[in-house]
Amino acid sequence: MNKVVIVTGAARGIGAATAKLLAGQGYAVCINYRKNREAAETVARAIEQAGGRAITAQADVSSEAEVATLFETTQAQLGRVTHLVNNAGILLTQSRLEEISVERFRQVLDVNVTGAFLCAKAFIRQAQGPGAIVNVSSGAAKSGSPFEYVDYAASKGAMDSMTRGLALELAARGLRVNGVRPGFIHTEMHADGGEPGRVERLAPQIPLQRGGTPEEIAQGIAWLLSEQASYVTGAFIDMAGGK
Numbered sequence: 001m002n003k004v005v006i007v008t009g010a011a012r013g014i015g016a017a018t019a020k021l022l023a024g025q026g027y028a029v030c031i032n033y034r035k036n037r038e039a040a041e042t043v044a045r046a047i048e049q050a051g052g053r054a055i056t057a058q059a060d061v062s063s064e065a066e067v068a069t070l071f072e073t074t075q076a077q078l079g080r081v082t083h084l085v086n087n088a089g090i091l092l093t094q095s096r097l098e099e100i101s102v103e104r105f106r107q108v109l110d111v112n113v114t115g116a117f118l119c120a121k122a123f124i125r126q127a128q129g130p131g132a133i134v135n136v137s138s139g140a141a142k143s144g145s146p147f148e149y150v151d152y153a154a155s156k157g158a159m160d161s162m163t164r165g166l167a168l169e170l171a172a173r174g175l176r177v178n179g180v181r182p183g184f185i186h187t188e189m190h191a192d193g194g195e196p197g198r199v200e201r202l203a204p205q206i207p208l209q210r211g212g213t214p215e216e217i218a219q220g221i222a223w224l225l226s227e228q229a230s231y232v233t234g235a236f237i238d239m240a241g242g243k
Contacts, residue, residue, distance in 0.1 A: 001130075003080045005225070006070065008061050008119060009088030011039035013187035015137060017214035018221050019043055020087055023052030025222060028078040031056045032070060032088065053078070053121050061088045061115030063185030066166040071122045084123045086116040087136040089155070097150045103149045112155035113162070120166060134224045135163045136217075139183040139240040152178075156181075160236065167234030176233040178224040183240025186209045207242030 011033040033040035046192035047054040059070040142154035199211035
């Protein structure tokens with residue numbers, strides 16, 4: 001089987017680590033990015049230097065037209081897409097809910113939820129099975145992330161509901177859908193929220209007493225995509241150090 005995967009938001013963090021790991025496992029990888037072309041191309045070069053196969057593709061996942069082009073480009077250059085990692089997401093400045101504008105709330109849901117919806121829909125339309133989707137959620141879906149990111153938490157809760165429902169819709173077609181819920185992970189996303197050292201501040205509250213790495217999350221994603229998880233669908237792996 002020619003394994004072709006699109007990893008959205010793969011220019012940095014969990015997405016980049018996942019793209020590299022999957023390439024090492026024999027997947028042809030499309031590294032999707034929205035703005036940071038240079039970072040995406042750096043990931044692609046690393047994959048190619050290690051003997052893997054990768055392309056980069058710019059697309060805003062909240063745009064249906066751009067998502068369609070993303071899948072068309074990948075199929076033309078790598079082959080039919082067999083696997084999808086919905087990783088693209090945004091996190092904005094820490095705020096109480098009362099301080100969050102409706103424009104911001106809609107923006108977060110548009111990227112984090114509508115983006116995953118559009119990519120899943122495009123994947124299903126060309127999928128023949130077997131295949132798999134992994135949605136990258138967050139521990140915030142369960143905690144609610146009060147005083148910081150209730151909008152982000154709400155978007156990930158919606159992603160979890162979509163993951164479960166889609167898994168049941170696609171099971172008979174040989175397409176599996178699962179999710180991972182990372183906790184406090186050392187990525188640049190915390191700087192987007194205005195606190196680059198957030199993981200270090202919260203580490204004492206984590207049972208394992210440390211934050212996680214993007215590479216650790218990538219391992220969970222890769223397992224759920226693989227045939228080793230062939231009897232797993234509609235499930236979630238909490239990857240949060242015990243939180």
